[in-house]
Amino acid sequence: MxxxxxxxxxxxxxxxxxxxxxxxxxxxxxxxxxxxxxxxxxxxxxxxxxxxxxxxxxxxxxxxxxxxxxxxxxxxxPSGHLTRLTRISDVAGLLRCTEVRMALEERSALLAAERRTQPQMDVIARALDVLRASFQRKEGQTDADYAFHRAVAAASGNTVFVEVLDHLNDTIQQAMAVAHGITRDGSEERARRVMEEHEVVADAILRRDAEGAGLAMRYHLYRSRQRITDRQRDL
Amino acid sequence: MxxxxxxxxxxxxxxxxxxxxxxxxxxxxxxxxxxxxxxxxxxxxxxxxxxxxxxxxxxxxxxxxxxxxxxxxxxxxPSGHLTRLTRISDVAGLLRCTEVRMALEERSALLAAERRTQPQMDVIARALDVLRASFQRKEGQTDADYAFHRAVAAASGNTVFVEVLDHLNDTIQQAMAVAHGITRDGSEERARRVMEEHEVVADAILRRDAEGAGLAMRYHLYRSRQRITDRQRDL
Amino acid sequence: MxxxxxxxxxxxxxxxxxxxxxxxxxxxxxxxxxxxxxxxxxxxxxxxxxxxxxxxxxxxxxxxxxxxxxxxxxxxxPSGHLTRLTRISDVAGLLRCTEVRMALEERSALLAAERRTQPQMDVIARALDVLRASFQRKEGQTDADYAFHRAVAAASGNTVFVEVLDHLNDTIQQAMAVAHGITRDGSEERARRVMEEHEVVADAILRRDAEGAGLAMRYHLYRSRQRITDRQRDL
Amino acid sequence: MxxxxxxxxxxxxxxxxxxxxxxxxxxxxxxxxxxxxxxxxxxxxxxxxxxxxxxxxxxxxxxxxxxxxxxxxxxxxPSGHLTRLTRISDVAGLLRCTEVRMALEERSALLAAERRTQPQMDVIARALDVLRASFQRKEGQTDADYAFHRAVAAASGNTVFVEVLDHLNDTIQQAMAVAHGITRDGSEERARRVMEEHEVVADAILRRDAEGAGLAMRYHLYRSRQRITDRQRDL
CATH class of the missing domain: 1.10.10.10 (Winged helix-like DNA-binding domain superfamily/Winged helix DNA-binding domain)
Incomplete structure (x- = not known):
């Protein structure tokens, strides 16, 4: 060996x-x-x-x-689903990428709450609707999820956040695909929880609660990361 | 207009x-x-x-x-030096870039303290020596500064941090060049202070003090940002 | 007026x-x-x-x-329940107290994950069981909740955290009583969510995940605060 | 033994x-x-x-x-001065107290930047002047230092922060006395640095830079803690 x-x-x-x-x-x-x-x-x-x-x-x-x-x-x-959905050799890469996202997106969410314009808020709200619909249809979650996070980054008013996110695009979407693959097989409860985490972020940005938005985004990514590595599908 | x-x-x-x-x-x-x-x-x-x-x-x-x-x-x-050293139209770009670095590098410093190997620590220590020498010679600070921050990112054990830093390389080096240009014209006291901020980061990584390393890096970038926009050269 | x-x-x-x-x-x-x-x-x-x-x-x-x-x-x-459960003139006091708790308990949870001994972990786990039982019985949640938070503070290994918590004891318990009063009237879903927030904290302390423990505690108190002022009982 | x-x-x-x-x-x-x-x-x-x-x-x-x-x-x-200035058996207590202060005062500084009224800002500015004078006279630093931190807590608009600070008053003042005792014996450079850390906090509160104020306070307490345990007086 x-x-x-x-x-x-x-x-x-x-x-x-x-x-x-x-x-x-x-x-x-x-x-x-x-x-x-x-x-x-x-x-x-x-x-x-x-x-x-x-x-x-x-x-x-x-x-x-x-x-x-x-x-x-x-x-x-970790979930047996994990191995069905991705080559094990990629998991380390997915987790590394999430680690960077936690740093970046906590900040872009915080800044979005401070600086978002009304049109930017509208884009976030629509992205949330699309994400909710995708959970109901049980398809398209990965695209909808990425669109939501990108809309938050754009609302930070700092294009570099969007640029870096797009640079990491492939890996992020792959991680999201794995996570949503596991969620899709999971309970209704789990899908509801994932959806709610996104709603807490959007709500804080709407209320211009900068600290809450950063906290909610960080918590969401922390839990996402756990959902990838954890055997218990209902996490 | x-x-x-x-x-x-x-x-x-x-x-x-x-x-x-x-x-x-x-x-x-x-x-x-x-x-x-x-x-x-x-x-x-x-x-x-x-x-x-x-x-x-x-x-x-x-x-x-x-x-x-x-x-x-x-x-x-802000410092009159600022306009000598960069086109005003670029300043917004420099500040945007620093904003992203604060998010990224706080985290890479924190992780470096947790995960750095001895060889990685040696690279950081050498980068610090080169930076100190460049301050004494009053030249080469920008390269030395970038090398230090890259060494910390590498010590995080997560290659994505290095990748993103390299992706932003041009803008970061430009921001550093401006900051060091202002520092070079400034007092001895100011150069000592910039050097010390780097030392506090490296010392925390050496002692595996994760929280201290993240805090010291964040504080360093916060002060760097202030030094770019502030008129008082001795900040 | x-x-x-x-x-x-x-x-x-x-x-x-x-x-x-x-x-x-x-x-x-x-x-x-x-x-x-x-x-x-x-x-x-x-x-x-x-x-x-x-x-x-x-x-x-x-x-x-x-x-x-x-x-x-x-x-x-805010919830109409709020006014049934406490004098409005006290609400400001409850919210002020939660603000201080967010600062204190994020830190005590983080330190608990780093330093907790096995006996301290056992006390936290038992407190969680008592809290779960109190939610099922729909009584005694306030005492059980306080006992959980005190057990986490004790596991930080720093007696000052416990001392300050005890100093604020009356106000904290009053805030908890109000929050649980609202929860008790709320949906099953809401009680499940409150319980889960406590479980995420305890799980991170168990796994010695310092950052996760601090984050989960902060998120829990942030959501608790929202539950007090928010009209939507199912938050 | x-x-x-x-x-x-x-x-x-x-x-x-x-x-x-x-x-x-x-x-x-x-x-x-x-x-x-x-x-x-x-x-x-x-x-x-x-x-x-x-x-x-x-x-x-x-x-x-x-x-x-x-x-x-x-x-x-650690500094030999440390043992001259306090019984070793108390050092653990001083450090425990600083740990709690880092949590509390990061937050009170952040909130002070958001909420301070002009009269509250005046009290902070005057406390800074008194502290500066005490460093020049080389006496009275402990009282002046405590007054500064209390003024920041008061400016948070949340009386519970002041209450908890006063509750810990004795231990905080003792820790400050030890730290200032070491500083007094140290270099001019060191006294300048301690003074500057306070100025960065006050300046951020003045500019209503909430995040900067929290960061600067946290950094100040982190460095204070190091100054107590570190042998190098010029830290």
Whole structure:
């Protein structure tokens, strides 16, 4: 079992993906102890910093937990849907992208509440309607979701936010497709919750509540990220 | 006096730039009252939302202040150096870019403190040394500054932060060039302060103080932004 | 119509309370324009800063909105339940207290995720069970809610957080009683949502996700605050 | 060597204090390795969670650092002045109090920028003048410092912030006295820096820059905290 080094930066991702894959397909089960750092180094022929990076990400995603003095354990298994909807090797990329979005979009939502014009608010409101309809039809959520987030970025009055979002467009839409794929298979309750998170953001922007808008956007992306990695579909 | 519409989005910037120019060259002086919204609409033949957007930015930059019920007043005059170092029409772009950087880099600094490897820390430390030397030689600060911020982004372990930074590269370097141009003409005290802000960031990353690193980076960019628009060179 | 000055600080609150009362009892309706600042000054015989303070709070609570150049308008009517459950004159106090809690408890939740011991986590988990049971029984929610928040503060490992919470105990419990009174009359959906917000906080503390815990706590208190002032019971 | 248990909560503090004392008086030196958790448990006859709590605080204060797989090491020695100015056993209390202040005062500064009246701004400005004069006279800084922070809290328009500050009054003033004692012995540069941090806060409140005011206050308290525990007087 050896990782094929592409670029140095990507080794940690590959290792992350391989361990994640074993958790998803059940070779590693909840409560199982992971091999030690040295064992992983040897098994995958990677350096210790690479192993630590992969473990730190698994930890950040809530997939493994550390018990002081006794190593790392599998904490939870992500949704089986996840593997049906995307190649495991891409999941690390999706999560990295969400991390950047949390930084960017918290701010664009906050600024949108401060600066949005009435026409910009109208675009956001219409995007929300389209998103609601797409949830009812159970199709088109990804496009509608992206349009909503782009409308909020545009309402920040700072074109650089839109530019960066468009630059990340492919990855963001892929992450959204995965998340909505899981949601579509999930309960009504879950779809309602996703819709409501968007409504709280839009409502704060409407009321010019800058802090609330930033907070609601951050919370929405935090929960989205959890929905991707979490086994419980109804999260 | 009419603004030539390029793209709709840019009208507010142009208006911002024109008013800023009048403040910088002294046609509008500290304490002067700006024309009313309607007067500005008429003078520049732009819509009311465009005027409001421009005023809101001038306000956010601390250049004008609002006295409830009696309009907007010039609060302070930015450095005369500013106009020597960049076309006024670009200043709005520089400030927009800094706004996005505050969101992105607060987070990359925070994550760098959590995840940086020893080699990544070494790169940051070396970038700090190069920056210190450039301040002493009074040349090369812009390259050294960018290298420092890129090293921090790389240490976040998330390549998307580096990718976005590189995407914004030109504008960031231009903003840094302007800021360092002003600093170079300024007091020793000012150069020491800029250097120290970078040291506080690096020190927090070294100590794995995630919250401190994010806070110090955010504060550094906040002060940088003020140094660009502020008339007082010793800020 | 004249306000009886108690202590200077409280005048703004009294005025806030009187305007709020008129909104609640329907004398001022959604979309109605408020009298101008000068008219309010004259009607209540208070100074302009007092009027502005009261308006700013009504604005912050999302009860009135400002249309530039044309004054303040009633945006929404808080729950009629609110007036049954507390004297209007106390609402300002409840909201003030929540404002302080948002600052304090975001931090205590964040620190709890970093520092909690296993016994402290057990206390939080038990408090959550008691809260869930109280929602099912539809009684005892206030005590259970306070016990949960106190358990989180204790898990921060910093006794000062607990001390300050206990110092504010009376007001906090009163605010909780009002909120739960409204929830009790509300839909099943609403009770489920309140319960879920607490679960997200506890789950993040369990996973030692410091940032998530702070975010989830802040979001919970933000939504609680909205539930107090909002007319829509199902918020 | 055994700790006398007062209240359970305080055991971690006592242990923290004892280890800190050994670092200050030089029994433990920079680069020295601390005994293992088990050895500390045995030496002080305390439980493992108590040891971990103490280590985590020393770590948070940047006094010790952890090298994965090989234990904890002394990172830096706090100022010798610290021990002259306060009993070591109180330092933990001072730091705990600062932790709560960071949460509270970031918010009160932010709200002050949004809501302050002109008279409240005047009180802040005068407090700043008194603080500046006290630095020049090298006496009275503690009272002046507290007056400044109280004036900011009052300008938040929320009396609960003032109430909580006054409730913590004794501990805050003691922490300030220690910090100013160290500053007084330090360089001119250091006093200038402390003064400047206060000015940045006041300036943001003056310009109604809410986000800047919160950020500047948080940064000021973060740096104050570092100044208490750091050996380098010129921080």
């Amino acid at each position: 050896k990782l094929i080094p592409e670029r140095k930066q990507r080794l940690g991702d590959q290792l992350y993906g391989q361990i994640l894959e074993q958790i998803v397909d059940g070779r590693l089960r909840e409560g199982d102890r992971l091999p030690s750092e040295s064992q992983i180094c040897a098994a995958f022929q990677v350096s210790r910093p690479t192993v630590r990076e992969a473990l730190m990400r698994l930890h950040a995603d809530g997939l493994v937990t550390t018990r002081q003095g006794s190593g790392s354990y599998v904490q939870k298994r | 009419k603004l030539i519409p390029e793209r709709k989005q840019r009208l507010g910037d142009q208006l911002y730039g024109q008013i800023l120019e009048q403040i910088v060259d002294g046609r509008l002086r500290e304490g002067d009252r700006l024309p009313s919204e309607s007067q500005i609409c008429a003078a520049f033949q732009v819509s009311r939302p465009t005027v409001r957007e421009a005023l809101m930015r001038l306000h956010a930059d601390g250049l004008v202040t609002t006295r409830q019920g009696s309009g907007s007043y010039v609060q302070k005059r | 004249k306000l009886i000055p108690e202590r200077k600080q409280r005048l703004g609150d009294q005025l806030y309370g009187q305007i709020l009362e008129q909104i609640v009892d329907g004398r001022l309706r959604e979309g109605d324009r408020l009298p101008s600042e000068s008219q309010i000054c004259a009607a209540f015989q208070v100074s302009r800063p007092t009027v502005r303070e009261a308006l700013m709070r009504l604005h912050a609570d999302g009860l009135v909105t400002t249309r530039q150049g044309s004054g303040s308008y009633v945006q929404k009517r | 055994k700790l006398i248990p007062e209240r359970k909560q305080r055991l971690g503090d006592q242990l923290y204090g004892q280890i800190l004392e050994q670092i200050v008086d030089g029994r433990l030196r920079e680069g020295d390795r601390l005994p293992s958790e088990s050895q500390i448990c045995a030496a002080f006859q305390v439980s493992r969670p108590t040891v971990r709590e103490a280590l985590m605080r020393l770590h948070a204060d940047g006094l010790v650092t952890t090298r994965q797989g090989s234990g904890s090491y002394v990172q830096k020695r």
